[in-house]
Amino acid sequence: QAQAQAQPAAPAAAPAPIQGKGPALWVIKDADSTLYLFGSVHVLRPTTGWASPRVQAAFDSASEIWFEISNPDDQAALMPLIQQHGLSPDTPLSSRLTPEENAELDAAAQALGASGLQLQPMRPWLAALTLSVAPLVKAGYDPKSGVELVLKARAEAAGKPIHGFETIDKQIGILAGLPDDVQLVFLRETLKDYENAATKLDEMVSAWASGDVDVLGRVMVEEMKDASPALYQSVLVDRNTDWANQIQTLLQGSGTAFIAVGAGHLAGDDSVQAQLKARGVQVEAVE
Structure with missing residues (x-):
């Protein structure tokens, strides 16, 4: 027992290796601000x-952190x-x-260990969201990671302050406020894709993890735009415009901030960077 106590503690698990860079x-800079994007x-x-x-290094240098919402782990607020x-x-x-x-x-509900009956009272946006997340968790994806x-x-x-571009109420409101026919398109697309959802996310994550923004734009952004221009406008374009406005306001202040938002918002023709560049704000890739 004494010997066992003298054994050194097992080393902490090394972080997962990165792909390439x-x-x-x-990064967006002016005379007195540095904003990382x-x-x-999720x-x-x-x-x-x-x-x-x-x-x-970028995260460590920042004095404040920005997310889509400041409390991404707050299940109690969501329910x-x-x-x-x-x-x-x-x-x-x-x-x-x-x-x-x-x-x-x-069939989709049963594959996820539920039944269609349990989904019946849901509005289409919530059923679509439930069916898009569940197969990913089943395939080993974890929100905690x-x-x-x-x-x-x-x-x-x-001790870095955390801010959000939106509130959780606003995020839910965007989905819940979609017209019924748009919600139904969202649900039908999810039903069509649910068997391949994990494979599709694997492709997306692989592109993201290796810094391939073009593939990300094709897999995430273009497909949504083709399937439902109205969903694309509400979920991506309008929010990217709002966030670009808030980033411009941040630039008027001073200091260093690290901003992390869903990768789909930083890819494609209407990305946050594209919107900022259209207004004359310089956005550089960090090599």
């Missing part, structure tokens, strides 16, 4: 490496919003879907 990182993935396999030396905006028991999904789509919904939660813990440990 790791994910893309951008980093695309995040759910990851624990084995995906992304914390490259340049990302670590009442879902109750309020995500359910319509008087109009079950079966009344909005064709018999074939209802059969697909049931997502970029925001890792960075949030680091920021808190270092």
Whole structure:
């Protein structure tokens, strides 16, 4: 026993290795401000490496951290919003879907260990979200390994203030406020893709982790634009415009900030960087 106590503690698990230079990182500077822009993935396999030396250095140099929302791990805040905006028991999904789509919904729910009956009271946006996240968790993706939660813990440990471009209420409101036909397109696309959801995310994460922004734009952004221009406008373009406005306001201040938002917002023709560049704000890739 004494011998056992004298054994050195097992070394902490080494962080997962990065691919090449790791994910893309951008910087926006003026005379007295430095803003780093980093695309995040909200759910990851624990084995995906992304914390490259340049990302670590940028994060360490920042005096404040910005996310889409300041409390990405606050499940307690989410539940009442879902109750309020995500359910319509008087109009079950079966009344909005064709018999074939209802059969697909049931099959998808069962594959995830639920039943179509459990999804029936949900509004289409919530059913779509549920069906898009569940197969990823089943395939070994973990929200706890997502970029925001890792960075949030680091920021808190270092005493860095955390801010959000949006509130959780606003995020839910954007989805819940989509017109019914747009929500149904979202649900139908999710049903069509649910069997390949993990494979698709693997492709997206691989592109993200190796800094291939063009592939990311094609897999994430262009597909959404093609499937539903209205969803693309609400979920990406309008929010990118709002965030570009807030970044311009930040630039008017001083200091160093590290900004991490979903990688899809930093890819494609209407990305945050594209919107800033159109206004004459210089955005550089960090090599």
